[in-house]
Amino acid sequence: MVCTRKTKTLVSTCVILSGMTNIICLLYVGWVTNYIASVYVRGQEPAPDKKLEEDKGDTLKIIERLDHLENVIKQHIQEAPAKPEEAEAEPFTDSSLFAHWGQELSPEGRRMALKQFQYYGYNAYLSDRLPLDRPLPDLRPSGCRNLSFPASLPEVSIVFIFVNEALSVLLRSIHSAMERTPSHLLKEIILVDDNSSNEELKEKLTEYVDKVNGQKPGFIKVVRHSKQEGLIRSRVSGWRAATAPVVALFDAHVEFNVGWAEPVLTRIKENRKRIISPSFDNIKYDNFEIEEYPLAAQGFDWELWCRYLNPPKAWWKLENSTAPIRSPALIGCFIVDRQYFQEIGLLDEGMEVYGGENVELGIRWPLKS
Known part of the structure; x- marks a missing residue:
């Protein structure tokens, strides 16, 4: 088809007008966003855990989510x-x-x-x-129980971050790590107390640490912040105190199961530039029963909130449930080569709000497996 000069001019004019219209719409949305944020949205109580109606605009969704997050943080x-x-x-x-x-x-x-x-x-x-040593169901895929691993694997330092955690929950995290990590692989446990006010986490925790260290001198290290630094800087504090070749950064309300360490350490031994997020199940908040989670990748949505994703097609084609799943993001708990973590700049210690570490490494650094 031959396009005449008149037709070309008309098309060019339409493209220009379309571009101007988009710019005007963006400016208008920005103005409305600021107006709603200052006058309307902050005057309402967001409905927690209630799915926003599908016909609400993306701008209003983001504002309400940020407003709710601000209230939670405060x-x-x-x-x-x-x-x-x-x-x-x-x-x-x-x-x-x-x-x-x-x-x-x-x-x-x-x-x-x-x-x-x-x-x-x-x-x-x-x-x-x-x-503290309560039994846990083994929810691994059946093939995982028959895998073999190298005899020589790097040691790991496990770091627990907490502020005003329940003492029994923290102690169960520590105890399960010691009991379900092979002793020749677990070099030390590091506790980072981000300026807790709970007295139990001072005297009683110190008694527990002294008892363990009496049998294994220096095995548990305690780092106590004089002011609250937040999750990110606390993780970096734990990394700085670690001495093993591999560092595992965890929240202090987890329980380790059998066979967790060998697969992740094997992956890092194969390639020190891998950052591993282990597979998680759920401890129910009300009755502490274990709820199995399906195997999933870890990603994020347009608001940068963490999301569990269906594994990619390439993983399904393997027809091997024991194979690792490549993910575009991390849950906050992860395992990393200690020196490599320093080489890529650790975590951004300027982050103040919970959740940024989930996506930061994947966005700012093209990780390769």
Whole structure:
């Protein structure tokens, strides 16, 4: 088809007008965004955990999410909640804590459990009554149990980050790491206390550490911040205290299962530039039962919130459930070669808000396996 000069001019004019229209729309959306943020959105209480209606614009979604996140940060960081013994429990009859647990508790027991739940966000009352070495179901794919690994693997330092964690939850994390990591692979455990105000995490935790170190001198190191530094700088503090070739950075409300260490250390031994995020299942907040999560990649959405993703087609074609899954992002807990982590600049210590570490490494550095 031959295009005349008149037609070409018309097409060019339409393209220019379209471009101008897009620019005007973007400027308008920016103005509306600022107006809504300052006048309208902040005057409303966002509905937590409620799916936003599909017909709401992306701009309003982002504003409401950020506004909700700001409120959460103020509540949990700047305005520390009252201690369990000081908090006044809300009426417990309709609390989600008792939907699947605690029906047999006395009214006083329910009040105590609810106070701790309101402070910690999980059932610390039940956790205090569970053994540190409680058995866990082995939820690995069947093929994982028959894998063999090199006899020589690098040692690992496990770092736990916490602030005002329930003591029993923290101790179970430590105990499970010691019991379910081969002793020749676990060099040390490092506890980073980001200026907790909970007295249990001072005297009683020190007693536990001294007891362990009495049998294995220097095995547990404690780093205590004089002011609250936040998650990212706390992780870097733990990395700085670590001495093993590999560092595993974890939250302090996890429980390790059998066979977790050998696969990730093997992957790093094969290529020191790999950063590994282990497979996670869920510890239910109310009854501490283990809920199996399907195998998934770890990604993020346009708001940079963490999302579990269906593994890529290339992984499914392998027809091997024991194969590692490449992911565009990380859950906050990960394992990395200690020197390589320094080479790529660690984590950005200027980050102040929870969640940035999930995507930062994948965005700013093209990781290759």
